[in-house]
Amino acid sequence: MTRNAFLWISVAILAVYFTVALLAPFIAPYGATEITGSPFQPPDSGHLFGTNDVGQDIFSQLVYGSRVTLIFGFCSALLSVSISTCAGIVLGYYGGNLDEVVCRILDILMPIPIFPLLIVLTTFFNPGIVQVSILMGVLGSIHGIRLIRAPALSLAETPFIEGARSIGATDLRIMSRHILPNLMPVVTAKFVSSSQHYLVMGVGLSFIGLWDTMTVDWGSMIQNAYSSGALSLGLWWWILPPGIAVVGISLALALAGYSLEESFNPRLEVNRI
């Protein structure tokens, strides 16, 4: 199977996840926190994936939980990549003193450990998932700026940019119409890998119990099931669905990321005989 096929398979899987998240109220038979059956009911026709310790429908929780998880993963990735792209292009294009100063600031900010900060901020803004993802995006963009700046810097020196300038194109036009499209491969690959990274991190944070316990998302579902001993009680339908959901989307994003990276980076391709 070729890399291209992998890419299309992952896009299809992602499309399914997005549809489920968008149409959650139409797909889920019950509300996420609604008590609709007796506790620990195994899967049957009424409850597709059974019920949990208080009798909530696991399938409905799974469907509604996808919203929280996807919002966190994709919003932070989108924000972080947009900031890195804009800043990287501006720095690379103008260069000079601005570039010098910002790079020095980045040098200072780079070694600050993000993960502990993230843990505290998550508690801080509980249960505002949108706020946390905005912060995550801003914090995470620091590492992306350099990634975009380097190719933007070398692009700014090329003859076709000079040509565009000589026919009187404005700086904004050059940056948006000439530099950005040439950077799209890097930006797309970065976006896909960041969304996987943030998504898994979001689920992880909620798994270690840092998010609001009232918010139903995949991480808190796994945490709830694991700490209540779903494994030792043999209640597989309680813990497996959220786990498989996370694994599925994470795998799809990872495969898409690697396929994109490989098709944009000829150096990796050469060694593939």
Next chain:
Amino acid sequence: MIDGHYLLRRIGYSGAAFVICVTLTFFILHLMPGDYITNYLLSISNYLPQEAVDQFYQQYGLDRPLWEQYVIYVCNILQGHWGYSYQYGLPVFPMIMQKLTWSLVILLPAVLLGIAIGIVLGAWSGWKSGGKKDLALFNFMIVFRAIPEFWWAIMAVWVFAFSLQWFPLGGFTSISVLSSGLNPWDVLYHAILPICLLTSFIVAGNYYVMRNSMIAVIGEDYITTARAKGLDERAVLWRHALKNALLPMVTMTTFQVAGIIMGSVFIETVFSWPGIGLLTTDALRMRDLPILEGIFLLDALMTIGAMLAADILASHLDPRIRMGDQ
């Protein structure tokens, strides 16, 4: 060897990063909604005498304005006083060190093994790049890395501890510790599963970097030259390719040593291992600010120190980096 100017500038940056980090964590933590009294004490008893609350605030200096607290905090840190925990009333530093020791029991072997195995696998895979075995290993690693750590851990507990009953379900020692004292073999028995898991995560990360670096090195002209000289493949691999491919691993390895404090949070949660990860989440829930500040301070010190060490080491090992940074 190393340019004094460059070194000074690096140290200056690290100092600035440290100041920013300390300031940021202090203010974020102190502005956090809820404190130890409202979050914890009120949850175990409905009524607290006002005098007790006042005394608590006064004892920990929480009645002063925030900027004054900040100045006192910074002065204390510079003198090596890391404060006292709200929950236990004990000095923070020895507490963190004690938990860190427990984390290191699983982290140290995992990091060492992970680096060694990762380098060997990555180098081998990169050397054979394009081959069937390389592709199989590479795809396996992509899939392995894509699945979250805690999910691997849960599955490992299910298969090895619950179904096969080869290992205990969690914790760091058997209940027999109460009668017979702490037994190193018992601790090891509890640590094997977490160590194996952590090792494989570190291997997967290192493998990817090492393989890419090896592939890049193989394309270089000096490898062609070495082959053209008629050196046998083993000599090319060991003396020419591997040495150069190891360069990015220097940075990677220093990062892993730096990330050691928070590196095992997920694994510790799954296995209820009494390490620094558990201490962090616990302190966060109780709003035990001095412990949190201590942990973050230690983490910042280690990360920033390791970055500095990585920079100096890399420029020492690779003259090209030195030249490029004028």
